Structures are given as structure tokens and as C-alpha cells.
Amino acid sequence: MADEEDNRVRSLSDLPDNVLGRVLSFLPTQEASRTSILSKSWRYLWSLTPNLDLDDQRAYNPNNYLTHSTNLLFLNYVERSISLRKFTKSFHLKFSIYDDRSNRHDVSSLESWITGLVKRNVEAVSLSLHIHRRVISIDFPDCFLSCKTLVDFEIESTKAGALVIYIPEPLRPSMCFSSLKTLSFINVTFTNEDSTNQLFSSCPVLEELTLNQCRWWDIKALNVLAPKLLRLTIIEPAYNANEPEEFRNCRIAVLGTNLMHFKYEGIFRHEYYLCNSPSLDKACIEGFPKVLEHGYYRLYRILRCISNLKDLEIRLVPKVEEQDLYNMPMFKNVTRLHILSRVKGNGLMKILQNSPSLSEILIFYEGIYLPFDIESLPLCLSHLKNIEFRVYGNEIITSENAFKYLLENAFVLKKMIISFYWTGSLTSFSGDEENFRKYILELPRRSKDCEVYVSFFISW
Template sequence: MDASSRMVQYKKQKLDRAEEMIGGSKSLSNLPDVLIVKILSLLPTKDAIRTSILSKRWEYIWTSLPNLKFIQWKFENKRTLLVNAVERALILRGPADIKEFSLSFEVLGDALRVNTWISAVLQHNVEDLSLVLHSFKDPVSLPRSLFMSATLKVLLLELPCIFKVPSTICFSSLRSLTLSSVVFSDDYSAQQLFSGCSVLEEIFLYGCNWANLNFVSISAPKLLRFTIDEGDSQILRGSDGCQIMVLGVRLAYFSYTGEFLDDYCFYNSSANEALISLNSIKRVQHVSYRLNKLLNGLSSVKHLTICDTSFEVVQTNASEHLMPSFNNLTTLIFERVEVDLGCKGLLAFLQNCPCLKYLIFCEGIGLYSDDAKDDGMLEPLPPCFLNSLEEIDVLEFCGDEDELHAMKVLLKCAMVLKKVTINWCSGVQVEPKTMKDINKQLLDLPRGSGNCKVVCLCAR
């Protein structure tokens, strides 16, 4: 008996034992197809396909699965195996709709085959479509029917090539659009794409290249979340990028990560929460201008997270008239950067946050300059320290002198502070007695607010 036959016999024995455990008329083999499909849907597609060898009854049940995911590396790099699996799934498919279809595939010379697969999936009223396609030998042009789908609600396209779209686009049900590594071909096609998504609620753009474009506006009245991550994308030599205008939307969340290769502008738009992260700074004045332009458009934000190792450089090189006022900002979070409390950029920024209530330093805080006056007060003192700042969280605290100095200044300057939480860094090498002594110093520091409570939390 060869290995393949032993494997089939083994799986049949496992199935028989499962049936015996269930027993009687309620055995697994007597379950209705719809329930078996429900069970199989909990398995990865590759494993669900393998159940076809268990019996005649099971041979085609997997072809009715609502969710089909074909990821090349999960097929042990056997390209032919994946191709055959996709072909079988679509050829043997009955009338049942496909709710979710995912394909990750090295296309090579099979662009026409892939388009046939996509067209077949669309005929089954797919709602969630994910296409991660790489290694093209020929130019890629996705089927026109994709861009006219009335059932598609979620679309993810990862295509590291020129993104060609038809002249007519109508995604009447599309709620979420993710584009990764695509190269937009021209202003008109990009504008057609975003204009054809009338009910869009989420946009995610990862490593996209806008270098062939000069201007595009994104106006989706129901848009709630917008994420841009420039990744490793590069602009063409001599290009200053594209102006991308977000027009007439009220976002719940906006996120930007990159080097401002392109120019982003909010016009008659707003966001409740925003995250800004700069990867690196090569052209300081250029980045300063574009950052401040973006922040001006986000000036009504309530929750802002800054992830920037060059925050001081960017702010101190920006023109004063470009610095926006954040009159609605209540929560300011600094991530992935240890903040210098004496940073002129930080103090300038806090001057324009008159209603700030919560200040969070995720990577710790220190005072490395002499910008605090001899009496331990910041100069100039931000208005929020006098009127609104109620809570400060400091994470990754290590207990060194610069951190203690910063905490002393914070506690003395914040006049309406209610609570300060200090979280010790999990990796810090401090003796328990030393930590206890430092905690006592923190608890004994003088405070500008008589109602301020200091809490020191040890790392778990």
C-alpha cells in the first residue's frame, strides 16, 4: 500500500471514529449538507479541499463554501496544485453565491487565466474580494465587470504595476477599498476610480505611486476612515508628487505614514481622530510645509497621535503663520519617540492646544535642555497647563535624572491636573529598593494642582 492510499485510509478511519462518537442517526455522515458546509467553512480552504477524499458524498461539498481563500505559499509553492484547486472550485461551483474570495498568486504568463477566474467569481455575487497578484509577464488589465460590480462591498487590490481602469466605473455597494503597491496611470483614471465609489466608508492606500499624477480629489460623502501609508514607494526623478485633496468629508479617523512624497490637503473636510507618522526627513523645509498644510486641514481634530522622531526639526523650521490652532483637541499622544519636554517645537505646538485634557507619552519623557526657568516653570507656559490639562500618562519610565526633572516640571506647571500615571519600563534593570525610592521621590514632588494624584505602576 503506497503512502497516498495509507493517508486516505487513515482519514477515513478518523471520520468513522468521529461518527461513532456522535452515534446513531445523528452521525456526521447524516448531517445535512448545509451544516457540513458550515463546519468546513471553519477550515482553511486547502484543508477543506482535502475532505473531498473522505467519501463520494464529501467529494464536492467543499465547492459550496461561502469563503474561498487561495494563497500560493499555503499550497507548498506548488503552483499547479493551486491552479487546479481554483479551476475545480469555480468549474464545479453550483448556484451558491461566494461571500469572500481571496487569491494570492504569482501571475507570470497567466494574466488571461486570472481574469477568467475573477469574472467567474463576480458572477457568483461576491461581496469581499482580495487579489494579491505579483510577477507579471504581460501588462495587466482587470476585467471590466469588476468595476461595475453591484454586490462587491470590500475590495483589496495589491498590484505592483500600472493600474489601468475603464472609463466607466460604478461600485454601487463598495464600502471598503484597499489599494497596495499600485502605480496610478494618470489624473483622469484615478479620478474616475474614486468618483465611482459613491458609498465608500473606508480607504486604505499602501505604498501607492502617484508620480504620474498632478492632482486628484477624493470626495466620498460617507467616508469615515482614510489611511495612507507611503511605504517604500518612490517618486520619479524630477517629480514633486501629486496634490491629493480630500474634499467635503467628515472622517472618524485619518492616518498618514510617510515622507510627504505627495501633497495632502483637506478642503471643507475634518477628522475626529488622526495619526501622523514621518518615516524620515530628507528635505526639512519641504516636509515642514506639507506637514503644516495637512495639520491645518485637520485643525478640528479631537484626538491626535504624533509618531515622529524629528518633531522638533519639523516644527521649528515651519513658518509661524502656518502653525494651526487645535481648538477642539482634547487628547494628544506621542508614540515611538521619547519626548524632550523642553523641545521648542513641542512647546509651540502645545501653545495652540488651549483645550487639551489628556497628554500621553508612550515612549517616555525627559528634559534635556534648560528651557525651564530657574523656578522650574516652562517658558512660555502653554495655556492648557493653566486651564484644561487634567491627566498625563508616561509610559516606558526608566527613572533617570532627566525623566525625574521632566516629571518635576510637569507636576509644577499643570495647575488643574487631576492624575499622573507613571508606567515603569518592562525592560529596565532597577533594584526593587531603588525603584521604591524613586517612586517615593515622584510622590513627594511639589504640585501646581492640589487635587493631583500620582500613580506609579511597576512593569508586569
């Protein structure tokens, strides 16, 4: 009985160090480190937590501004947090870089921290840098470019400053992210064509790549060699009429034989090629093809590269004219197509003819029109099951023929949803909303299982 009482835990300090380290790992790093003042036995327990999550704004100043002295305190705190650990699983840092006095010191400290993390077999690194001056350049240490334990890496530049990544040239053969699976660059500028190409060809097991608002300064061609790549996201920076020509017209080719998902947003300032991607299943293209001279040419170049996929979503701003669809490629395997753009004219027939396997379509329109003299039925009507139209504008009467044609010729159609959006008074088939809805619902249907839903929305 006495032995049992002796073995009983009377306080947290009686727990084994590894258990206490596990408990502290559920706290933010800066909260966990404050337990070091409890007693001698607690002094270094917080260093047993495998993850570091550090934020200089949260650490010292609630007014979102760091003085030079508090900035130095934070630099020392991060250095100590890393050096006390034998192993660091993940490192998440939010860090501000301010004026000319301290920024080089800040950047040197950052590069030193990265070296320390590599020595501690880090697996995940996330850097969010608040840059308060025009340009900051970071040199990745050689050891980081050959880190064998790194699995996830993200670096982001916020505020108005530019973050330039410098990669030594040439990369040695040993410099390879042999374990890297997720790579994300946000608002980052690359400047050296040869070393940048080497970087994006040194990730043999990369599965997810995000290039968000990246700039390619005077880089004419970029090749991404990633045979294991599954997901690719490219988001271009917002349009700036005054941006230098060196930031445009890069030829970006991605060779990913296992690529399954692709997302693009931008103004088509570069040429994109997705080479040898037979596994591509889903893509989302959102852009402004009329901003630059070659916008539609580059849009259709992308579409031709991905024409074998099954699921496609396209959103083009502001509108898509009928002539804009003349070069639309054939989508032989697309079964689900969402065109979230205001398409005008006879574009619907072009879309149906070029999508022979289509089973679901959602399309925005300003007056849907189908010609009366259709010589042959589009192949997709034999297996089209779901149709949704969102019709914009006051010319609702022009859409009547399209609804009638599709209902009479879609063999296995199960659902048609029609939503009208117009401004001002309604101009419709019979002069009022309910009669027009009734007219649509009473149209003959080829498919006996087809259900039709009609809604009206007014905006002033």
C-alpha cells in the same frame, strides 16, 4: 419504533446536503475539496461552501516554489472551484506569478476569475499576488468595475515585482462600486490620472480606505470623493533616493464629510488635503519630514486640515527642533495630544499655548525647558488632568523648571508621570537618583488631587 429507527442518522452521508456544506465550510477550501473522493454523493458537496480560500504555495509545494506544470494545475483548480459554484460569498487568493513564459497566462486567468466571481454575486475579494518579475499589469474587467454586490476588496503585491492597475478610460457612468464599503490597495502602482480619479470617485458608500505603499506614476492630482468615508489610512513607500521624480509631488485631496479617523506614515513625498471633514475625531501622523525639502511644509499643511479634531498622535523622526514648531497650527479642540518625538528647546510652551482645550499630554523630550518670564498662563492649564514626560539625555537638571511650573499652575491636574532615560552616569539636582526623585515629589502642587510618579532608566 421502527419508523424512528429508519429516520435515525447512521452516518454523515445521511445528513442533508445543506448541512454537510455547512460543516465543510469550516475547513480550508483545499481540504474540503478532498472530500469529493469519498463517494459519488460527496463529489460536489464541497462546492456548497460559500467561501473560497486558495493558496498556490499551500496547495502543491512545501518548498515554496512552483514548477510550470504545478502552476497550471493550480490555475485549473481555481477555475473549477469558481465554476462549480452558483454563489460565492468571499474569495481569498494567494497566487504567484513567475517568469515571462506563463505570467500573461496567469494574469489572464486572474482577470477571468474576477469575471466569474462577479457573475456569482461575490461580496468580498482579497488578492495577494507574489510577483517574481519586474512589472505585472492587471486590467480590471468592466463587469468588476460595476459590481453591485461587492462590499470588501483588497489587492496586495508582495515580493519585489510591481503591480500596475490599469483602469479603462473613460469609465462609463454605470461603472460604480455601489455597495463597496472597504477598499485596500497595498504596493500597487496607478498610471492613468483621469481613470484613477474616476475610480476613487465611484464609491458612494465607501467607509474605509487604505492606500499602503501605493505609487502614483506621473499623476499630478488625485481626488477621492467619498461622502461616507469613516477611516482613511495612507502609508507611503519607504524612501528611495533613486526613485523617479514621476513618483513624487502628487496633490491628493480627500473629500469625506464623515471622516472620523486618519492615519499617515511616510516622508511627505506628496501634498495631502483633507477637505471638509468636520467629523474628524482622531489622527495619527508618523513621518520623516526632514528627508525631502518640503517635508515640514507638507506636514503642517496636513495638521492645518485636521486642526479641529480631539485626539492627535504625532511621531516625527529623528528629532523636532524648536524652530520646527514655529508654524504649528492652533488645535482648539484637541483634548488628548501625544507627541512621540524628541522635542528640543522651548517647544513645550508652543505646544501648550496652541492646545487650549488639552486635558492629556504625552511628550518625549531632550531636556524640557520653560522660560522663566512667562507672561500669561496657557489656557490648557485650567483643565489639564494628565501629563506624561519621557525625558531623554543627560541634562535632567534643565527639566526641573518645567516640572515645577506645571505642578504649580495646573489647576485640576490628577497625574504627572516622569520617566528619565539617560546614558552613562546620572547628572541630577542633588547628585543621586533618590534625592532627585524626592525633590520632584516634594514640589508644591496647585491641585490637591495630583499624584506624581518618577522613574529612571539607564541605557549604556
